[in-house]
Amino acid sequence: MSYVKPADLVGRMIDAGAGKLLLSTRDTLIRGFMGGALLTLGAAFAVTVTVQTGQPLLGALLFPIGFILLYLLGYDLLTGVFTLAPLALLARRPGASVRSILRNWGLVFVGNFAGAFTVALVMAICFTYAFSTAPNEVGLAIREIGHGRTVGYAEHGAGGMLTLFLRGVLCNVMVSTGVIAAMMSDALISKVIAMWMPVMLFFSMGFEHSVVNMFLFPSGLLLGADFTIGDYLVWNEIPTVLGNLVGGVVFVGLVLYATHHRTAPARVPAVSPAASPAAAPAPTSAQPVAVVR
Numbered sequence: 673m674s675y676v677k678p679a680d681l682v683g684r685m686i687d688a689g690a691g692k693l694l695l696s697t698r699d700t701l702i703r704g705f706m707g708g709a710l711l712t713l714g715a716a717f718a719v720t721v722t723v724q725t726g727q728p729l730l731g732a733l734l735f736p737i738g739f740i741l742l743y744l745l746g747y748d749l750l751t752g753v754f755t756l757a758p759l760a761l762l763a764r765r766p767g768a769s770v771r772s773i774l775r776n777w778g779l780v781f782v783g784n785f786a787g788a789f790t791v792a793l794v795m796a797i798c799f800t801y802a803f804s805t806a807p808n809e810v811g812l813a814i815r816e817i818g819h820g821r822t823v824g825y826a827e828h829g830a831g832g833m834l835t836l837f838l839r840g841v842l843c844n845v846m847v848s849t850g851v852i853a854a855m856m857s858d859a860l861i862s863k864v865i866a867m868w869m870p871v872m873l874f875f876s877m878g879f880e881h882s883v884v885n886m887f888l889f890p891s892g893l894l895l896g897a898d899f900t901i902g903d904y905l906v907w908n909e910i911p912t913v914l915g916n917l918v919g920g921v922v923f924v925g926l927v928l929y930a931t932h933h934r935t936a937p938a939r940v941p942a943v944s945p946a947a948s949p950a951a952a953p954a955p956t957s958a959q960p961v962a963v964v965r
Contacts, residue, residue, distance in 0.1 A: 675856065676855060676856050676857060678928065678932040679933070679935075681855055681856055681928070684855040685755075685759055685928070685929075686760055689753075689757045689768075690765040692757055692776055693768055694767050697779060700748070700779040703746065703780075703783065704749075704779060704782065705784070706747045707742045707780075707783070707787065707883075708784035708887075710738045710742040710745075711738045711742055711884065712791040712887035714734075714735050717734060718734055719814055719817070720810050732876035735871065735872065736868045736871040739871045740863075740864055743867065744854075744863070749780070750913070751882065752848060752851040754844065754916060754921055755844070755924050757776050758773060758921055758926075762929060763933070781913075788887040789890050792887045792890040792891040792894060795891060796894040796895055799895065807896070814892060814895065815891070815895040817888050818891065818897045818899060819897045821888075821908055822889065822899045822908050833907075836907070836915070837911045837914060840881075840882070840911060840914065840919065841915040841923070842874070843912075843916060844917075844919030844924070845919045845920075846870040846871065846873050846874035846879065849870040850866075853866035853869075880908070886909070890904075
């Protein structure tokens with residue numbers, strides 16, 4: 673299986689970020705929509721498996737299916753472009769600017785939200801037979817997730833807000849590692865394995881992903897959860913987006929760029945006098961001398 677070394681990997685990351693900044697509005701929105709839809713279908717699948725089996729670890733193990741499919745198909749997530757787009761600016765690629773980065777992030781956000789909300793609406797219809805009955809057990813579980821991860825944080829005040837933000841940071845450290853892991857190899861099975869590992873970790877540990885939450889919380893509201901749109905925005909989505917931004921930019925993109933692309937000069941080893949080359953040693957004993965008569 674092929675392996676791309678970190679120095680070459682960062683080059684691929686810069687190329688990917690530069691390409692996303694030059695993408696048309698139409699294609700950015702389409703890729704954002706499909707990225708949000710596939711990721712959140714994976715989330716719905718993971719919750720379904722967890723409810724049906726009573727094994728959260730199994731749900732976490734299967735959640736990355738949607739993530740892997742969307743990146744193999746070339747779609748985008750907000751968490752991924754948080755990491756990649758700034759690298760094009762740091763590398764001074766043509767067309768890379770703060771404005772183009774904000775444009776890209778904004779379009780991907782809109783596309784992701786549209787895709788995630790579409791899945792939320794479709795799944796709410798499926799869970800309730802078009803809102804003609806109470807939600808089934810999977811719908812009830814999703815509704816409770818939305819309640820617990822908004823009001824649940826609010827109950828702890830500033831401590832809850834800090835916890836929410838840090839869970840957003842940790843989430844995108846893992847998710848962005850999964851995004852760039854797809855660039856670590858040119859072999860399909862290698863890409864799948866490399867993406868699977870960090871994304872399974874994030875989901876299993878309950879970290880906060882802004883795009884997954886674009887599905888979970890609108891779903892909860894559609895299914896009758898006891899929280900408001902304001903609760904969702906203040907006590908989840910906005911802090912999660914900011915945490916995802918910090919995690920992806922600072923702890924993944926900038927770290928790799930700094931140590932593998934703008935590598936500091938290597939240290940010159942100090943040479944001690946004892947280790948310096950010396951003149952040829954003088955003979956320690958008299959050598960026989962031939963005498964010519």
